[in-house]
Structure formats: C-alpha cells, structure tokens
Amino acid sequence: MPDETAPPQDPRALLRRHGLRCTAGRLRLLALLRSSGRHLTPAQICDQLARTGSGRHSTTVYRSLEALTAVGVLHAVPGPGPTRYGVSDEPHHHVVCQRCGHVADLPCAPLADAVVRIEQLTGLHPGTSGSLSFYGLCAICGD
Template identity: 65%
Template sequence: MRHGLRCTPGRLRILALLHASGLHLSTAEARTGLARRGKAVHTTTVYRTLETLEAVGLVHAVPGPGPTRYGITGEPHHHIVCGLCGRVAALAREHLTEAVGRIEELTGLRPDASGSLLVYGRCSRCAVRTKGRDAEPGGCGAASEDWTCQARRRPAPSFSLAQPGIFLQ
C-alpha cells in the first residue's frame, strides 16, 4: 500500500502498460492496450483508475487537443504536443534549460521542481501533410504509437513551431 492506495491488479496492469509503451496514452488507447494483452476493461474503469493514479502522483495528465493523455511520473520532463493530431511526447528537461531560463528572465516565473513546459506545435507528420494549408485538429490521422519518449533517450519527434504556445503546467 504505497501512496495510500491498495495495490490492485487493475492498477498494476495500467501502470505496466504505460511503462512498457513509453508513451502518453488516452483512456481509450489504454483500454485498447489492455484488451490486446487479454485484459478487457470498461473505459470508465480505465478513466477512474488513471484519475486515481494521477491524484497520488504516479501518473501525470497532459492536456491537448482531443483527449487528455497520461504518462508515468518519473524523471521531471517537458511535453511537446501536436496541436493537430494531439500526439504527445516527453522531452528531457536538459533540452529546454535555456528556454526555461529565458522564460524566467522575461516573466520572473521560476518553475518549481515539478513544473513542466507544454510546447504546442505541429509534429513532423502533420507539418508534411498540411504544408501550405490550414488543417483541423485530428485531421492528419497520425497515431500516438508512432512517437517515442525523449525522456528515455529515444529519438525525439521533430516539430514545426510556426504558431507555438508555451504554458507552464
């Protein structure tokens, strides 16, 4: 019983899925991942479990266009979010050290240890598919499974930040 929660098989399965995938998954993606592993669970149960795990700090939520996505809380990291397809990737803190310093210099806001930047833009897939035209969110058809986690030293997705939005979470 760590974090004040019972260690149930359902909670462990969801944590194992998030850890194994290395991705930030929506409730529906987590439910599908569990079903692929032979553990069919109702979407509401997955949602409630993710919310419970977030409340005690074992997972974190990343808002974006489309559904909220959840990732394992581990090493502090930033997030890049595609404003069109909603894909989320983690980016190790050291990659944005200068940007965080500049934000502090400009605004006086000093992110605390758990503070994370959310950088919104277009992922490379959406940038290619929508080059020269405006696109609606969700319009590129890209799936989050294509991304890997930079916080774990895997290749980072490239972004076109023509209209970026940076927020402190």
C-alpha cells in the same frame, strides 16, 4: 510502510509509497503505460487492455487514471483531443502536436536556461510536476 529495498520502478512499491492500493487494474494500467513508451488516451488504454484479455470497464480506467495522476504517479497532458497519460521516473517537459495530438517527452536539463528565461519574461513557471508543455506541429503534420 513502503518497501525501501524495492527497485524504484517496482509498481507495487510505487503505489504503496503514494498510499494507493495495489489493485490488479492499477498494476496492469501502469505496466501498459511503461511498456508502451508513449502517452496514451483513456480509449487507447481501454482498447489495449481489452486486447490483452485484461480489459476493465472504462469507468474503472478513468478512476484509476485520476487517482494515479492526483498523487503524481502519472501525468496528464491535455490535447488537442483527449488528454493523454504517461508515466516517467524522471521530470520532463512535453511537446504536443496541435494537429494530431502526439506527445513526446523532453528532458529538463537541456531546457533549463530556456525555462529560466520563460519565467523571467512571463512569470510562468513549471507546475508541481516540474513540467512545461510546448505546442506546435510534429514532423508528420508539419510537412
């Protein structure tokens, strides 16, 4: 039974709420993504875990990413380049640089009218995560 008294960002409660085991690897992976404040590739995750002395085999990292994404704890943002993974407690959209692959979050509220218009024009609507991704060039690559 989930711990309803736990803070919403408590990783153990989050994993239990989604029916996942609270393994050390999953907890470290979540802690890394939360503390980084960025979307990271699996290779970046493996490198950073290794630097902290809590490295895991890359297969274990990939399996954890897949399991956490499948239940909605993480979200995956496709490239260019490798998929990047992020964690957030709030629904949001993404902007992705087509050259370097940098991913940034966009809050949903300021884009609500634009999303409605996109739906009207194209029939496209946010997926199960409530997210749309916008591709272009970031400030660094666009110069």
